[in-house]
Amino acid sequence: MSMARSDGTPITIGLSAAIVGLQKETPLILTVREDDRADCKDMLPFGPYDPLRHRTFELGLRAFVKAQAGLHIGHVEQLYTFGDRGRHARPDDEGDHVVSVGYLALSRGAAPDDEESAIALQRSGASFQPWYIYFPWEDWRAGRPKMLDSYLLPILQQWAGKDDESRGKRLKLAFALDDLTWDDERVLDRYELLYEAGLIEEAAADRGDAVVDAASERIDFSCSGRAMRFDHRRILATAISRLRAKLKYRPLVFELMGPEFTLTDLQKTVEALAGRHLHKQNFRRLVETNALVEPTGTTSARTGGRPAQLFRFRKEVLLERAAPGLRV
Amino acid sequence: MSMARSDGTPITIGLSAAIVGLQKETPLILTVREDDRADCKDMLPFGPYDPLRHRTFELGLRAFVKAQAGLHIGHVEQLYTFGDRGRHARPDDEGDHVVSVGYLALSRGAAPDDEESAIALQRSGASFQPWYIYFPWEDWRAGRPKMLDSYLLPILQQWAGKDDESRGKRLKLAFALDDLTWDDERVLDRYELLYEAGLIEEAAADRGDAVVDAASERIDFSCSGRAMRFDHRRILATAISRLRAKLKYRPLVFELMGPEFTLTDLQKTVEALAGRHLHKQNFRRLVETNALVEPTGTTSARTGGRPAQLFRFRKEVLLERAAPGLRV
DNA sequence: CTATATATACTCAATGTGAGTATAAGTCGG
DNA sequence: CCGACTTATACTCACATTGAGTATATATAG
Numbered sequence: 001m002s003m004a005r006s007d008g009t010p011i012t013i014g015l016s017a018a019i020v021g022l023q024k025e026t027p028l029i030l031t032v033r034e035d036d037r038a039d040c041k042d043m044l045p046f047g048p049y050d051p052l053r054h055r056t057f058e059l060g061l062r063a064f065v066k067a068q069a070g071l072h073i074g075h076v077e078q079l080y081t082f083g084d085r086g087r088h089a090r091p092d093d094e095g096d097h098v099v100s101v102g103y104l105a106l107s108r109g110a111a112p113d114d115e116e117s118a119i120a121l122q123r124s125g126a127s128f129q130p131w132y133i134y135f136p137w138e139d140w141r142a143g144r145p146k147m148l149d150s151y152l153l154p155i156l157q158q159w160a161g162k163d164d165e166s167r168g169k170r171l172k173l174a175f176a177l178d179d180l181t182w183d184d185e186r187v188l189d190r191y192e193l194l195y196e197a198g199l200i201e202e203a204a205a206d207r208g209d210a211v212v213d214a215a216s217e218r219i220d221f222s223c224s225g226r227a228m229r230f231d232h233r234r235i236l237a238t239a240i241s242r243l244r245a246k247l248k249y250r251p252l253v254f255e256l257m258g259p260e261f262t263l264t265d266l267q268k269t270v271e272a273l274a275g276r277h278l279h280k281q282n283f284r285r286l287v288e289t290n291a292l293v294e295p296t297g298t299t300s301a302r303t304g305g306r307p308a309q310l311f312r313f314r315k316e317v318l319l320e321r322a323a324p325g326l327r328v
Numbered sequence: 329m330s331m332a333r334s335d336g337t338p339i340t341i342g343l344s345a346a347i348v349g350l351q352k353e354t355p356l357i358l359t360v361r362e363d364d365r366a367d368c369k370d371m372l373p374f375g376p377y378d379p380l381r382h383r384t385f386e387l388g389l390r391a392f393v394k395a396q397a398g399l400h401i402g403h404v405e406q407l408y409t410f411g412d413r414g415r416h417a418r419p420d421d422e423g424d425h426v427v428s429v430g431y432l433a434l435s436r437g438a439a440p441d442d443e444e445s446a447i448a449l450q451r452s453g454a455s456f457q458p459w460y461i462y463f464p465w466e467d468w469r470a471g472r473p474k475m476l477d478s479y480l481l482p483i484l485q486q487w488a489g490k491d492d493e494s495r496g497k498r499l500k501l502a503f504a505l506d507d508l509t510w511d512d513e514r515v516l517d518r519y520e521l522l523y524e525a526g527l528i529e530e531a532a533a534d535r536g537d538a539v540v541d542a543a544s545e546r547i548d549f550s551c552s553g554r555a556m557r558f559d560h561r562r563i564l565a566t567a568i569s570r571l572r573a574k575l576k577y578r579p580l581v582f583e584l585m586g587p588e589f590t591l592t593d594l595q596k597t598v599e600a601l602a603g604r605h606l607h608k609q610n611f612r613r614l615v616e617t618n619a620l621v622e623p624t625g626t627t628s629a630r631t632g633g634r635p636a637q638l639f640r641f642r643k644e645v646l647l648e649r650a651a652p653g654l655r656v
Numbered sequence: 657c658t659a660t661a662t663a664t665a666c667t668c669a670a671t672g673t674g675a676g677t678a679t680a681a682g683t684c685g686g
Numbered sequence: 687c688c689g690a691c692t693t694a695t696a697c698t699c700a701c702a703t704t705g706a707g708t709a710t711a712t713a714t715a716g
Contacts, residue, residue: 011341011379013411013427051339051413051425081409081429083341085379097379099341101409169647183650264694282674284695289672305693306681319497322511592663610705612664617703633662634712 012096015061016046016082016232017103018239019073021110021128022256025272028110028128029236030069034229041229042134044236045069045126046100061103070120073105074255079238086206087231104239106255131240132275134225134233138187138240140276147223148175152199159197184274185245191237194224201227202234244274249325251292254313262300262308263287270326278328286326292317340424343389344374344410344560345431346567347401349438349456350584353600356438356456357564358397362557369557370462372564373397373454374428389431398448401433402583407566414534415559432567434583459568460603462553462561466515466568468604475551476503480527487525512602513573519565522552529555530562572602577653579620582641590628590636591615598654606656614654620645 019030031042047064054060058076065071079102088098109117110128121127132139137148153175160167174189176182195203201219205227227233246252253269267283287293293311301307317324347358359370375392382388386404393399407430416426437445438456449455460467465476481503488495502517504510523531529547533555555561574580581597595611615621621639629635645652 011339011377013339013341049411051411055413057409057411078408080406081385083377083379083385083429085383101411173647173650180650262694279675281676281695281697285673301682303693304683305691306683306695308694319501322501322508590663607706609664609666609707613704629713631662632714633660634664634714636663 010096012048012098014046014048014098014100015057015064015103016044016100016235017061017065017105018044018079018236019065019069019071019105019107020131020239020243020256021107022269022272023111023128025268026130027132027272029131029134029239030071030107030110030126031129031228032124032126041227042129042232043229044232049101057101057103061105065105069124069126070117071107071109072117073107073109075106075252077104077242078102079104079235079242082231082235084231100235102235102238104242106252108256108258131236134228134236135187135191135240136223136225137190138184138275140182140184141271147220151220151223152194155199156193156197182276184276185241187241187244188234188237191234195234199224200233202231247273247325248327249323251313251317251324251326253326257313260296260298260310260312262310263293264303264308266293266311270328274328283326283328286328290317290321290324290326292324292326338424340426341377342374342426342428343377343385343392343431344372344428344563345389345393345433346372346407346564347393347397347399347433347435348459348567348571348584349435350597350600351439351456353596354458355460355600357459357462357567358399358435358438358454359457359556360452360454369555370457370560371557372560377429385429385431389433393433397452397454398445399435399437400445401435401437403434403580405432405570406430407432407563407570410559410563412559428563430563430566432570434580436584436586459564462556462564463515463519463568464551464553465518466512466603468510468512469599475548479548479551480522483527484521484525510604512604513569515569515572516562516565519562523562527552528561530559575601575653576655577651579641579645579652579654581654585641588624588626588638588640590638591621592631592636594621594639598656602656611654611656614656618645618649618652618654620652620654 017030021028021030030045032045034040034043045065045068047068049057049060054063057078061076062073065073081099081101083097083099085097088100109121137145137152139145156171156175160171170189170193172178172180173183174186174193191200194200198204199219201221201224204219221227225233228236243252247270253266253273256269256273257266263284264280266287267278267280270283271278292314294314296310296312298310299307300310345358349356349358358373360373362368362371373393373396375396377385377388382391385406389404390401393401409427409429411425411427413425416428437449465473465480467473484499484503488499498517498521500506500508501511502514502521519528522528526532527547529549529552532547549555553561556564571580575598581594581601584597584601585594591612592608594615595606595608598611599606619642622642624638624640626638627635628638
C-alpha cells in the first residue's frame, strides 16, 4: 500500500468557479458562453491550475478570475472535486481526462460601481445570470413553484414507480412529499433526481444522445431550467446547496451587501439566496439577538412607509460567537 | 475566459483515505508505515487514481482499499482536495506535483471477526492506530487534557503576542479561551494554529529544516502528538472535523456499531468519536425521541449492574426524517 | 440482606422558535 | 390638514428543545 505514479491516463486538473453576485433581489451566477459551437451552452468560468504559478488552488482561482473577468471576489471556499470519467467530454471525444476542483466565491462586482470593472467584465465575455433560470423549482419566494405539481413531480413519481423503494424514498425526502417540509439546502439532491429521471437536458447529452431527439423533446425547458455544458449545472447545484447551508451558521450574506443596509434589505437578500419567504418580525429578532449588526444612527426613507434604520455588519461577531449565522 | 490545457507542470492525482475504525472505546485510523527511510513516518493509505480503471473517485478508492488492505468500507465521502505546492515533497525534492483528493471512510474491519480479513490486513503492512495519538488535545473524555494548560496554550499565547489581533482571536475561538465552550468540531482550526505556531513537527519539515534541530527540540511530542508524513495529519484533522460535525445530523455512528448494542455502547462510541463526555439521561432521550433505534427485545448483562436492553439501528429513519443524527 | 453498580424514568428551569397582534412613523391623494 | 395606505418596529404567547438534576428499577458481589 504505497504510492505509485499515475502513468496510465493523461489527466488535466482545472478549477471551476461558481461566482455568486446579487442585483436587487436576484441572485446571480457568473457564466461564460461558448459561441463557437452550434449547440451553444452556458458554462462556469474554468481554467487550468498551474502549481508553479500559484502556490495554492485558492490563489490560482483569485488570479484567474481577476485577470479574466476583472472581478474581485471576497469569500472563497472549496466545494467539491469532480472527477467522474466522461464528465468533461462526450463519450466519443478524445483527449485528457479533466478533473475539476469546484469553488464557491462571492462577489459584490455583479453591479459594478466603477466604469473600469464594468468594462472589464463586458470585455471578458462573461456575464452574470440569474441563478434560478437554471433551477426554477428552487425559488419559492412567490409560493410553491407551479411546475412542480404541473410537470416535474408527475414525471418523477412515474419514474420512481410503485415497486422501487429507494427512488420513492429519495423523492419523498428531496421534494418534501407527504407531510415533510421543503428543505432549501437539498438543491443537489433534487438536481440529481431530476437528472436520473431524464428531466435534465444534460442527462441526454451525457448518454451520448443526439442533441435533438425523443428524450429531449420530452423536456419542457421552461420547467426544467436552462442547461449548461458538461457537469457545470451540477457544480452550480452544489454551490447553491453549500451557500444556503452556510448562511445559517456563517455571516456570508454580508459579502453581498453594501456597507449600510436596512434590515429589510438584509432579509430580502437572505430570502433571495434561500429561495423562500421569511417571517419579518422573527428575522429582525434573530439578527438582533445574535448581534450581527449595529445601527449607524441614520435612516433610509426609500420606500414610502416609515423610514428604516440603517445598519452595518458587526465584524466583531466573527471573533465573539462560535457560529454567527442566520438560522432561519 | 476559456479552457486551456495545463501543459506547464506535471501533475499526479491521487486518492488519500482516512479510514476510521473502532475498538472498544478507541477510535482508530488506518495507517501505513514507511520503513525504507531513516525518519520513518506514519502515512494515510494513498494511491493513484486512474479514470480508465474506475469510473469515479469513490469506486477507485473502494477498489484500492479492498485490494491492498482487504478491508471493506461502508460509508465513504469526499473531504477536500489538497493541492498546495510542496505539499507532497520536501522543497528540495524533484518530481511531479501531487494533488490528493482526500476521503473519509468508515469501516467495521478494525476488529476483524474472520481470520481471512485479519490476515489480509496484517499482510498489507497497514495497521489501525488510535487517532488520539496524533491529536492528544482532542480527547476530553477524562476531562480537560493536561497538556493544554501546561504546554500548548502558553506557547500559543506567546506566539499570538499582544499586538496581533487576528492570531489572538483565532486562538480564542479555536481553543475556547475566556468563557467560550470547547467546540469538538474545530479539530482542523486547532491543528492549523499549532502548525503555524511551530508546535507541530511537520511544520519544521515543511520549512525544509533538518529533522533534528532547534525547532524540533522545542517540541514535546508527548504533548503535540505523533507526526505523519507530508500533510497527512492535516488530512486526518479534516476527517475528524467532518466526522464529528456529521455525527450530529447523520446516523454515521451505526456504521461502526455491531448489529445489536446497548444504549451505553452507543453512547460510549459517540463519546469516543466526539472526544467528550455526554449526559447519559439526555443521550437516551435524544436517541429515543429521534427514533433512531428499536429494541430487539433481548437484554445484555455484561456489566454487573441492571441488564441493559439491546437495540438495533432503525434504517427507516433515513427515509423518514430530514436530518437524523445525534445533535449532542 | 446489604452495598454497589448500572439502567431507566421523570421533573424542572431556561432558552429558542413559529406565528400572531399592536403600535409607530412615514408617504400620498384629496 | 386629513384619512388611507405603507413600511418599520415592539411585544406576546404557546410550544418544542435542551441542560441538568432527582428518583427508581434491577442486576451482581459478598
